[in-house]
Amino acid sequence: MPSNEVIGSELVDLCMDETQQRRSRPIRDALTKEECRFLQNSIRTTVRPPSHRAPPSNLGDEGHGKLKADQWRSLLEFDVPVALAQLWSKESQSETVAAEVAERKEKMLTATMYLSIAIELGTSFSTSRKKAEQYTEYMIKYLQLLLHLYPSMALTANQHTALHVGPLLPHFGPAPGWWMFPFERLIGALQKVNHNYQRGQHSFFVDLLIKPTNHLPKASSR
Amino acid sequence: MCVIYAHIAFEHFVPQHSHNSLPFGRPDTRAQANEVSFDDIFNLDIEIEEHVRAFNTLCDNIVALEEPSTQEALHEHFLYFAGKQAQVFNFATSTKIAARTWECILESLAVVLLRLHQVKYGQRRGEDAIVGGTLTKILIVFFSSNNPLDTEFLSELNKFDPTTLLMSFIPVILHDHGKLSIKWSDNLLKLLRLALVSAWTRGVEGLTFHHQSLVDGLPRNLTTAQKVFFGTGAVTHTRAICPKCETLFDGPEFPARCNSKRFPSSSVCDEPLTETRTYQHKGESLSRSYPILPLEEQDWPSWKARWLQQDGIEEMLEASQKYMAKQHHEDILRDFRDGDAVRNLCGPDGKPFFVSSALRTAWTISGDHFNPYFNKLAGKKASTGCYAMLCISLPPSVRYRPENVFLITALPCDPSVDNIPFTLGPIMRRINDQWKSGVWIKSTPCYPSGRREQSIVANLVTDMPGGSKLCGRAQHNHGKHFCAMCLLLKSNINTIDPSCFPMRSCLQERDAAMRWLQADSQKARDAVFQETGIRWSAFWELEYWDPTSMVVVDTMHNLWLGLAQHHCRLMLGIDWKRHNKFKATVDSEHPTYTGFVNPTTTELDKGRAKLQKAQSETQLHGVKKNVLWVLSYEAGIELTPVKEMTVPTLTRRLWVSTGSL
Numbered sequence: 001m002p003s004n005e006v007i008g009s010e011l012v013d014l015c016m017d018e019t020q021q022r023r024s025r026p027i028r029d030a031l032t033k034e035e036c037r038f039l040q041n042s043i044r045t046t047v048r049p050p051s052h053r054a055p056p057s058n059l060g061d062e063g064h065g066k067l068k069a070d071q072w073r074s075l076l077e078f079d080v081p082v083a084l085a086q087l088w089s090k091e092s093q094s095e096t097v098a099a100e101v102a103e104r105k106e107k108m109l110t111a112t113m114y115l116s117i118a119i120e121l122g123t124s125f126s127t128s129r130k131k132a133e134q135y136t137e138y139m140i141k142y143l144q145l146l147l148h149l150y151p152s153m154a155l156t157a158n159q160h161t162a163l164h165v166g167p168l169l170p171h172f173g174p175a176p177g178w179w180m181f182p183f184e185r186l187i188g189a190l191q192k193v194n195h196n197y198q199r200g201q202h203s204f205f206v207d208l209l210i211k212p213t214n215h216l217p218k219a220s221s222r
Numbered sequence: 223m224c225v226i227y228a229h230i231a232f233e234h235f236v237p238q239h240s241h242n243s244l245p246f247g248r249p250d251t252r253a254q255a256n257e258v259s260f261d262d263i264f265n266l267d268i269e270i271e272e273h274v275r276a277f278n279t280l281c282d283n284i285v286a287l288e289e290p291s292t293q294e295a296l297h298e299h300f301l302y303f304a305g306k307q308a309q310v311f312n313f314a315t316s317t318k319i320a321a322r323t324w325e326c327i328l329e330s331l332a333v334v335l336l337r338l339h340q341v342k343y344g345q346r347r348g349e350d351a352i353v354g355g356t357l358t359k360i361l362i363v364f365f366s367s368n369n370p371l372d373t374e375f376l377s378e379l380n381k382f383d384p385t386t387l388l389m390s391f392i393p394v395i396l397h398d399h400g401k402l403s404i405k406w407s408d409n410l411l412k413l414l415r416l417a418l419v420s421a422w423t424r425g426v427e428g429l430t431f432h433h434q435s436l437v438d439g440l441p442r443n444l445t446t447a448q449k450v451f452f453g454t455g456a457v458t459h460t461r462a463i464c465p466k467c468e469t470l471f472d473g474p475e476f477p478a479r480c481n482s483k484r485f486p487s488s489s490v491c492d493e494p495l496t497e498t499r500t501y502q503h504k505g506e507s508l509s510r511s512y513p514i515l516p517l518e519e520q521d522w523p524s525w526k527a528r529w530l531q532q533d534g535i536e537e538m539l540e541a542s543q544k545y546m547a548k549q550h551h552e553d554i555l556r557d558f559r560d561g562d563a564v565r566n567l568c569g570p571d572g573k574p575f576f577v578s579s580a581l582r583t584a585w586t587i588s589g590d591h592f593n594p595y596f597n598k599l600a601g602k603k604a605s606t607g608c609y610a611m612l613c614i615s616l617p618p619s620v621r622y623r624p625e626n627v628f629l630i631t632a633l634p635c636d637p638s639v640d641n642i643p644f645t646l647g648p649i650m651r652r653i654n655d656q657w658k659s660g661v662w663i664k665s666t667p668c669y670p671s672g673r674r675e676q677s678i679v680a681n682l683v684t685d686m687p688g689g690s691k692l693c694g695r696a697q698h699n700h701g702k703h704f705c706a707m708c709l710l711l712k713s714n715i716n717t718i719d720p721s722c723f724p725m726r727s728c729l730q731e732r733d734a735a736m737r738w739l740q741a742d743s744q745k746a747r748d749a750v751f752q753e754t755g756i757r758w759s760a761f762w763e764l765e766y767w768d769p770t771s772m773v774v775v776d777t778m779h780n781l782w783l784g785l786a787q788h789h790c791r792l793m794l795g796i797d798w799k800r801h802n803k804f805k806a807t808v809d810s811e812h813p814t815y816t817g818f819v820n821p822t823t824t825e826l827d828k829g830r831a832k833l834q835k836a837q838s839e840t841q842l843h844g845v846k847k848n849v850l851w852v853l854s855y856e857a858g859i860e861l862t863p864v865k866e867m868t869v870p871t872l873t874r875r876l877w878v879s880t881g882s883l
Contacts, residue, residue, distance in 0.1 A: 030795025
């Protein structure tokens, strides 16, 4: 009969193993170089409406710098799902690829689609209770599939927090009413205001504060 | 048309053409602005040329100038002309063709100056008013945000002589958009003054008394020049922040040294708050004390009083107050004002907030930190906090206009997590007053005899780290409470069923925060924080504050910069450093998140030699990370993501593993 101690130590070992595994998260489903080129090519050849800001066409290479939130949006709303669907769907995969690999890739494509749908629902310009429920549903599906593909993976804080967005939608209305874009733009404007580099000085803050809001008419106050 | 372009030209906030066409201020503004092509600009130039010619013909006929119809035609031409210039100007600034911009601006100024000269010193004095009026209108087109015939602004400008207006306009615009420094703008003013005086003294009449008084009235430095056009109504208060304990002191008089005490038993901070500076004024040497770390806070009540004077704002606010007082029955939600959040807000009397005879508005607040040094001093620790508010009672089409954004303050420092409640506390208390008693506005467009206005903060919008800091919650890397929205423990992070999340409760959070605040030493506070993951937050100064229903997850940071980026880069491996790097020596099967430049063979050989010869671990110091990485790989050490493998870790592991061989 194993004593309690033994069970305890086994558990500890198990946990240790898990944390060890969590540290290294291999990318087994990474795009190959050819697939990356295909994605780049499809970004380059896509004709999009002017309101859609294109991701850099040399995506994945060096030198395009950090992508803007808007570019990630374009990427996941359109470019990546469309390119992946052409590469990894059941019909398009060549028979030379091992069945196991093909199945895995198709699952990854499904995960990408789930995420794309969830983000679309979460950031839509109009929302409803049903849409909010659908958002949560697809986000759970996405995370489930990720955990199925990488059982040892630990979710990030962001992935967890995304599950809290659903209930906020009926509470606050569509996400554009409470996202950070207007405030980020304000910061962008403030960063461009000319100043004298002396943070301790009065004029620095007056410059930052008053100039952008000085369009208001003069009025009798209280 | 002028209306639309007017507020683009001098707009600091929203670089987009028409707010109405993009209701929520979507981020794709650059693409919209680029729809104006170079061909369009060329055509515009031709159009402008024609208008200038027509204008000149009109002006040449001096007899007809007396007629009101001609005057009107003149004004129209000028407004059109200035509006178009603004369009060209906007296009040029959005795509950074500075030279072309300046040509346009200076061209328009030259035309005005020429007219001014002809009329004033050439033929007839009677046309003074026309030119003055036209000039004022151009300036209005440039400076006034939403209404080119803004009467308040017009009467303000009419107080000045056209010459003064122009002389102030040039340095102000060069400073604002041409990045001309304050010092050089001042010098420019001096030169302009010299040019005027020399031109007049050589004239037929010489430097008359009228000229002399004009010269005396010219602004002497940039600040005075700016006052001609703006900064007329904004009220700011200077506060002092203690550089050491980061407590905020309300003015106008400050103690010489910080007298704040964090705990009853601790000693007084005693850091100098102010410094004395001497300056020369009219030959006298004067001294005054200034806060060492000043904070400028904009006065909200007086800002609101000015803000309500704008055309149509009060009507819109009234309409949405009525709308938000009623329940929303439709299934589809199109705006913040349709949600439950605004309907659950309570007034100081305990009734729904929007049911009142006073004007009641809801706001959303945000705080974020940025580097104020034009990104030139990367890496150096400089951070300015930007705290701003948006009025969500306004319809989305006007909500994001620059004139409707209230910038509370630009925080000159980045207070630590323990200090931030004491820095923002007094500011939040004043915001709370606006909910409790509100502000009595002497006269508004709808109520000339005055009315009361009350404001409530409906939610806090920030990114995750900033939000946790402002709300006094543990950061995402806290060992236990990693989530700002629920109490899930870090060990259970893979739970993905939202119904299993233990939710936070407002009362519990408040209790924990109170415990933190009332603790009598820093140690005790840290202990409370370790246990509950909660600190005191300045937002508790708002009596209606409920962090469980007023704090949001920002979708921009969370979904796009967070999940989308994570999925593309880590799950799909679209990473710009992966393909080109680290392949020659290590097979591509090996997982690596962020690679680096491959070491050359000579570098590797040197590293190997060093490792063989090394007698102690310290002798391995100085070996580059990429060399260490390859050596570790060769030694069969399990390599985790590069981020976690710092140089000391790599060195230690390499030393231990080769030492044991």
